[in-house]
Amino acid sequence: MLKFWNIFVLCCIPLVTKGQDSVKTSKPGVFRNNVLFCINYGRQVPMADMAKRFGGSNSVGFTAAYKFGKNFQVQAGINTFFSGKVKESGLFDSMKASNAYLLDINGTYAEVRLYERGYHWHIDFGKILGVNKFEPNSGILLTGGLGFMQHKIKFTYERNVLPQLEGEYAKGYDRLSNGLMARGFLGYQRIDPRGMLNYVAGIEVLNGFTRNRREFNYDTRVQDDKSRNDLMVGLKVGIMITVSGRKAGTKKGEEERIFE
Numbered sequence: 001m002l003k004f005w006n007i008f009v010l011c012c013i014p015l016v017t018k019g020q021d022s023v024k025t026s027k028p029g030v031f032r033n034n035v036l037f038c039i040n041y042g043r044q045v046p047m048a049d050m051a052k053r054f055g056g057s058n059s060v061g062f063t064a065a066y067k068f069g070k071n072f073q074v075q076a077g078i079n080t081f082f083s084g085k086v087k088e089s090g091l092f093d094s095m096k097a098s099n100a101y102l103l104d105i106n107g108t109y110a111e112v113r114l115y116e117r118g119y120h121w122h123i124d125f126g127k128i129l130g131v132n133k134f135e136p137n138s139g140i141l142l143t144g145g146l147g148f149m150q151h152k153i154k155f156t157y158e159r160n161v162l163p164q165l166e167g168e169y170a171k172g173y174d175r176l177s178n179g180l181m182a183r184g185f186l187g188y189q190r191i192d193p194r195g196m197l198n199y200v201a202g203i204e205v206l207n208g209f210t211r212n213r214r215e216f217n218y219d220t221r222v223q224d225d226k227s228r229n230d231l232m233v234g235l236k237v238g239i240m241i242t243v244s245g246r247k248a249g250t251k252k253g254e255e256e257r258i259f260e
Contacts, residue, residue, distance in 0.1 A: 040238030055085025118151030172218030
């Protein structure tokens with residue numbers, strides 16, 4: 001996590017001061033409407049019920065946003081998240097032989113690897129708080145919204161035949177869970193007046209209110225219908241493509257130039 005915090009700090013320091021573009025102009029910038037397309041990467045630390053099942057995860061995703069002239073912003077995004085650390089224990093105890101090894105259909109030892117796989121989508125509304133009058137469309141970004149979260153355990157195994165983990169049988173072990181999600185974000189978003197470097201970096205909080213959606217867990221032989229509090233906190237960074245619109249307060253045709 002340390003290297004990601006370093007990236008965040010290095011990104012934000014030059015943005016809260018006058019950049020190269022600011023030095024080239026002698027007057028403050030103007031507010032503009034912007035369409036934003038962002039490809040992002042994140043690293044999350046699981047908490048609450050999520051920490052009992054999975055370790056730290058990575059995520060990649062896409063966000064589309066519209067920034068209004070006065071720096072209010074609405075956005076929608078979708079992300080996949082994944083991890084190679086699963087803490088759920090005892091999944092295959094009922095399948096193991098007396099020597100505590102899992103055997104495949106041919107009676108040979110089988111090695112099963114477990115992974116976290118999931119995704120979430122969200123719709124947010126927020127505000128950019130400007131810190132540099134020469135770049136008024138950039139600043140501290142604070143957003144909040146709602147969405148949907150889903151995750152499960154994925155199994156992989158090589159050179160083995162395990163019918164007990166294939167097809168419909170896998171559903172009895174994968175712990176598929178989903179439900180409503182709340183999202184919050186605090187960071188810095190830069191929209192370069194000259195369109196050279198646009199990005200966002202900050203802290204993301206995801207809180208999923210989920211349930212196990214399988215009717216029956218084969219390993220525990222009971223139905224798991226308890227509510228889950230799946231919390232993840234992490235750093236997210238993204239590179240944006242922006243389409244700048246008219247100066248705030250003007251009508252179509254009143255302004256010909258895109259940039260000052």
